[in-house]
Amino acid sequence: MPDLKNDRFIRALLRQPVDKTPIWIMRQAGRYLPEYREVRAQAGDFMTLCSTPDLACEVTLQPLRRFDLDAAILFSDILTIPDAMGLGLYFEEGEGPKFKSPISSAADIEKLGIPDPNQELAYVMDAVSLIRKELDGKVPLIGFAGSPWTLATYMVEGGSSRSFSKIKAMLFADAKTAHALLAKLADSVAMYLNAQIEAGAQAVMVFDSWGGALTTPHYQEFSLAYMQRIVDQLTREKDGDKIPVILFTKGGGLWLDQIADTGCDALGLDWTINIGQARQQVGDRVALQGNMDPAVMATDPDTIKREAASILADFGNGSGHVFNLGHGITPGITPDNVAALVDAVHEFSIPYHQQ
Amino acid sequence: MPDLKNDRFIRALLRQPVDKTPIWIMRQAGRYLPEYREVRAQAGDFMTLCSTPDLACEVTLQPLRRFDLDAAILFSDILTIPDAMGLGLYFEEGEGPKFKSPISSAADIEKLGIPDPNQELAYVMDAVSLIRKELDGKVPLIGFAGSPWTLATYMVEGGSSRSFSKIKAMLFADAKTAHALLAKLADSVAMYLNAQIEAGAQAVMVFDSWGGALTTPHYQEFSLAYMQRIVDQLTREKDGDKIPVILFTKGGGLWLDQIADTGCDALGLDWTINIGQARQQVGDRVALQGNMDPAVMATDPDTIKREAASILADFGNGSGHVFNLGHGITPGITPDNVAALVDAVHEFSIPYHQQ
Numbered sequence: 001m002p003d004l005k006n007d008r009f010i011r012a013l014l015r016q017p018v019d020k021t022p023i024w025i026m027r028q029a030g031r032y033l034p035e036y037r038e039v040r041a042q043a044g045d046f047m048t049l050c051s052t053p054d055l056a057c058e059v060t061l062q063p064l065r066r067f068d069l070d071a072a073i074l075f076s077d078i079l080t081i082p083d084a085m086g087l088g089l090y091f092e093e094g095e096g097p098k099f100k101s102p103i104s105s106a107a108d109i110e111k112l113g114i115p116d117p118n119q120e121l122a123y124v125m126d127a128v129s130l131i132r133k134e135l136d137g138k139v140p141l142i143g144f145a146g147s148p149w150t151l152a153t154y155m156v157e158g159g160s161s162r163s164f165s166k167i168k169a170m171l172f173a174d175a176k177t178a179h180a181l182l183a184k185l186a187d188s189v190a191m192y193l194n195a196q197i198e199a200g201a202q203a204v205m206v207f208d209s210w211g212g213a214l215t216t217p218h219y220q221e222f223s224l225a226y227m228q229r230i231v232d233q234l235t236r237e238k239d240g241d242k243i244p245v246i247l248f249t250k251g252g253g254l255w256l257d258q259i260a261d262t263g264c265d266a267l268g269l270d271w272t273i274n275i276g277q278a279r280q281q282v283g284d285r286v287a288l289q290g291n292m293d294p295a296v297m298a299t300d301p302d303t304i305k306r307e308a309a310s311i312l313a314d315f316g317n318g319s320g321h322v323f324n325l326g327h328g329i330t331p332g333i334t335p336d337n338v339a340a341l342v343d344a345v346h347e348f349s350i351p352y353h354q355q
Numbered sequence: 356m357p358d359l360k361n362d363r364f365i366r367a368l369l370r371q372p373v374d375k376t377p378i379w380i381m382r383q384a385g386r387y388l389p390e391y392r393e394v395r396a397q398a399g400d401f402m403t404l405c406s407t408p409d410l411a412c413e414v415t416l417q418p419l420r421r422f423d424l425d426a427a428i429l430f431s432d433i434l435t436i437p438d439a440m441g442l443g444l445y446f447e448e449g450e451g452p453k454f455k456s457p458i459s460s461a462a463d464i465e466k467l468g469i470p471d472p473n474q475e476l477a478y479v480m481d482a483v484s485l486i487r488k489e490l491d492g493k494v495p496l497i498g499f500a501g502s503p504w505t506l507a508t509y510m511v512e513g514g515s516s517r518s519f520s521k522i523k524a525m526l527f528a529d530a531k532t533a534h535a536l537l538a539k540l541a542d543s544v545a546m547y548l549n550a551q552i553e554a555g556a557q558a559v560m561v562f563d564s565w566g567g568a569l570t571t572p573h574y575q576e577f578s579l580a581y582m583q584r585i586v587d588q589l590t591r592e593k594d595g596d597k598i599p600v601i602l603f604t605k606g607g608g609l610w611l612d613q614i615a616d617t618g619c620d621a622l623g624l625d626w627t628i629n630i631g632q633a634r635q636q637v638g639d640r641v642a643l644q645g646n647m648d649p650a651v652m653a654t655d656p657d658t659i660k661r662e663a664a665s666i667l668a669d670f671g672n673g674s675g676h677v678f679n680l681g682h683g684i685t686p687g688i689t690p691d692n693v694a695a696l697v698d699a700v701h702e703f704s705i706p707y708h709q710q
Contacts, residue, residue: 168653
């Protein structure tokens with residue numbers, strides 16, 4: 001593998017000195033890019049795009065051709081694992097993901113196998129290897145997975161939910177069954193991420209999209225404990241290079257201390273918490289990734305630059321910050337606004353990294 | 356007006372000694388009750404139900420006939436104010452509220468009048484007077500309104516939203532226009548709540564359903580500042596009785612300190628924060644209302660009792676707690692589960708109020 005030409009992202013996650021604050025954007029390979037919409041139309045459906053390594057590689061690289069981003073992220077979906085477990089993932093136009101065979105009982109859970117990443121999920125590993133090769137050391141490649149809790153919500157509810165009534169009823173009234181499911185998912189995610197690392201991922205991120213819907217004790221017991229179980233199993237170094245781990249609980253602002261204590265390298269922050277306050281809370285335990293409100297991207301370059309400057313100032317001097325939005329970029333954004341953000345972060349952050 | 360036979364709710368909000376922890380339930384007059392669904396069907400549409408004092412009174416009283424609740428809450432909707440401003444509120448079956456004429460410019464906002472509560476909103480005042488009379492002092496009556504920020508989201512987005520893209524673009528790129536709208540709404544809400552107090556409401560609550568979607572500085576500037584403006588204008592005592600004020604920001608767990616500093620009497624808590632931790636944070640500045648996860652109600656009486664006991668224990672000894680869910684009760688809940696909760700809270704809380 002060629003040497004990394006731009007290692008700002010990795011260094012910031014490890015809180016090592018950098019020249020500028022690195023930036024990447026959640027869903028940077030996505031519908032706001034006309035060239036993405038073209039490949040997506042070509043692929044027909046979303047899962048074909050995810051499961052065809054050539055196409056997944058192409059859309060992963062698209063944003064890097066336009067913008068001076070400091071990392072690439074594998075184009076895939078968090079629900080590949082439950083799909084590989086046999087639940088039958090599908091997407092209906094204009095709706096969220098759905099499963100043909102949701103989970104509803106302890107017996108269903110008993111039957112679930114832990115997918116072999118190099119068999120049922122070989123298409124993901126092929127995409128990782130191919131992207132890594134095509135990147136040719138330009139920037140690092142991020143691998144990712146959904147958190148066990150987040151995956152479990154889709155598997156039990158049968159798709160997206162706002163109230164999580166079925167799975168929460170399970171947590172409250174049948175915790176043992178929930179733990180059996182979450183343990184299986186944690187081990188599956190750990191194996192899956194380790195396989196991505198083996199295939200070439202240089203950092204990994206766990207997306208806990210729905211942890212923020214839980215009570216404080218349930219977050220600890222049913223979400224964070226299983227992210228801890230993943231962190232404990234991950235390959236943290238490969239060929240002499242550290243492989244940083246980022247944990248991101250959307251709506252997790254109340255629990256930053258506990259997340260930092262898992263031994264991960266960095267926390268993803270949504271936009272609700274002030275990044276300066278978050279830094280005070282976590283101290284030098286972890287780096288921080290985030291946290292601009294994605295709604296800023298719908299304004300204009302001047303507003304975007306002002307807000308970027310404000311977040312950089314809130315974080316303050318030194319390394320340990322990876323700039324990002326607090327959630328994925330939305331489909332209606334003009335690419336020019338993304339260029340304005342990326343350039344502003346690089347330009348405005350220089351003074352914070354001078355001794 | 357007759358004397359209040361059960362003043363536990365008012366006393367708890369004022370942190371005065373009580374014999375048991377009082378309880379009421381957000382949306383206690385709602386679709387989970389068959390008798391509600393009957394009156395709702397009779398009324399035809401939701402706004403007819405809200406705007407017909409006899410019907411609004413009937414559904415307000417229904418849950419009190421079934422359960423030993425410690426407060427009644429006016430049956431109405433938070434969007435009566437924008438409707439009275441001329442935006443044309445309507446509800447489509449199976450969807451959220453919508454406005455025929457959403458707001459989109461400074462000129463639109465300039466044209467908005469502050470509704471006279473005793474003219475355009477006289478139907479609400481008539482309902483309050485009638486309910487108060489029919490309650491005959493059984494329990495206190497809560498009046499309510501939406502927070503300025505929450506009302507503004509519906510008025511600018513034209514209905515419900517998840518991303519709040521239009522109004523957030525206004526906050527980021529045209530704050531002056533947003534402030535003009537919010538100031539008008541705050542003054543309208545204050546007049547509206549004072550008129551409800553005049554008509555007989557014995558406590559008032561401001562529902563900030565969407566404050567939790569904001570960044571920390573935006574929450575302070577665009578939501579909390581205008582709730583403060585309301586608190587500052589409210590009638591806090593009538594005929595020698597204090598009129599407590601409750602502020603509830605869903606997803607506001609990061610900002611409890613600042614909310615407590617507004618001078619309100621109590622904070623509503625959603626279910627994500629631990630009520631014991633919240634109490635430690637706010638000290639003796641305010642009472643707390645909440646905070647069981649509404650998902651518990653879909654389980655069984657034993658689970659409900661266990662969870663109620665756990666929240667009472669987390670709050671601990673002494674007055675200053677009004678038990679409630681952390682959000683509205685959902686339509687599918689069986690009334691027997693509600694009875695189990697109400698009785699458990701009364702029974703299990705006695706030891707916490709003995710000297």
